[in-house]
Amino acid sequence: METKKLSKRKIQSAQTREKLLNAGRETFIEYGFQKTTISQIIKKAETGYGTAYVYFKNKDDILIELMEDVMAKFYEIANMTYEPKSKEEAYTLIEQQSILFLDMAIKEKLMMQVIEEAIRLSDNVRTKWTEIREQFINRIGEDIAYAQKNELARNDVNCSIVARAWFHANEVYLWEIVKDNNPPSIREIVHNIASIYTGGLYK
The missing domain is CATH 1.10.357.10 (Tetracycline Repressor, domain 2)
Structure with a gap:
């Protein structure tokens, strides 16, 4: 049971990370590096700020x-x-x-x-x-x-x-x-x- 929970958590973690990366790619291409903010990326990825900062500290x-x-x-x-x-x-x-x-x-x-x-x-x-x-x-x-x-x-x-x-x-x-x-x-x-x-x- 514990292994299944851990596996599910890992899958969710990988999915969240992928969502942030995909959102980052789209946002960087749309606005360029300088004008992109990590807040824009987090909003596009539809993740919480606290969650996002677990994976990436900045853009x-x-x-x-x-x-x-x-x-x-x-x-x-x-x-x-x-x-x-x-x-x-x-x-x-x-x-x-x-x-x-x-x-x-x-x-x-x-x-x-x-x-x-x-x-x-x-x-x-x-x-x-x-x-x-x-x-x-x-x-x-x-x-x-x-x-x-x-x-x-x-x-x-x-x-x-x-x-x-x-x-x-x-x-x-x-x-x-x-x-x-x-x-x-x-x-x-x-x-x-x-x-x-x-x-x-x-x-």
């Missing part, structure tokens, strides 16, 4: 969790298997990943616009974004190290430095797309930056 906390959910989709792309056997195969895999990465920016544009604003305005969100960036950079570094180990890439360069530069190139165009700054087509962007990247790194 920054809600956005950070939403940001982690969105960026998990990007990280799934970054985590694709990368075991090229040639420079040409490396280019194809890198091109594919970059296209999927920037396509995801379009799919998640509304939420990414909120995140971009929050990064500028919130120290907490900015810190979280820095952590997320490092995850991507480390993953890219692993791919470069693999290519170096298998004698596909130059060994006279530091894989961490190159990884940071490559992520930065993609990030620049990520925000260009998100902010609707009339960037070139995704395929044109990817062809140019991937060609320069692989041309300079791979043998």
Whole structure:
């Protein structure tokens, strides 16, 4: 009996948390980060103030969790298997990943616009974004190290430095797309930056 009560309580807790996150997403997209208040989110979620603050202490906390959910989709792309056997195969895999990465920016544009604003305005969100960036950079570094180990890439360069530069190139165009700054087509962007990247790194 006690186990059933506990299970029911956990389900209700998960449902309340999900309601707050869904309400947060809708409210952030409608009003932007700066104009959104946690009171608006709580009202839209139809939960009590005391209950809401059990899960999130402020709107920054809600956005950070939403940001982690969105960026998990990007990280799934970054985590694709990368075991090229040639420079040409490396280019194809890198091109594919970059296209999927920037396509995801379009799919998640509304939420990414909120995140971009929050990064500028919130120290907490900015810190979280820095952590997320490092995850991507480390993953890219692993791919470069693999290519170096298998004698596909130059060994006279530091894989961490190159990884940071490559992520930065993609990030620049990520925000260009998100902010609707009339960037070139995704395929044109990817062809140019991937060609320069692989041309300079791979043998």
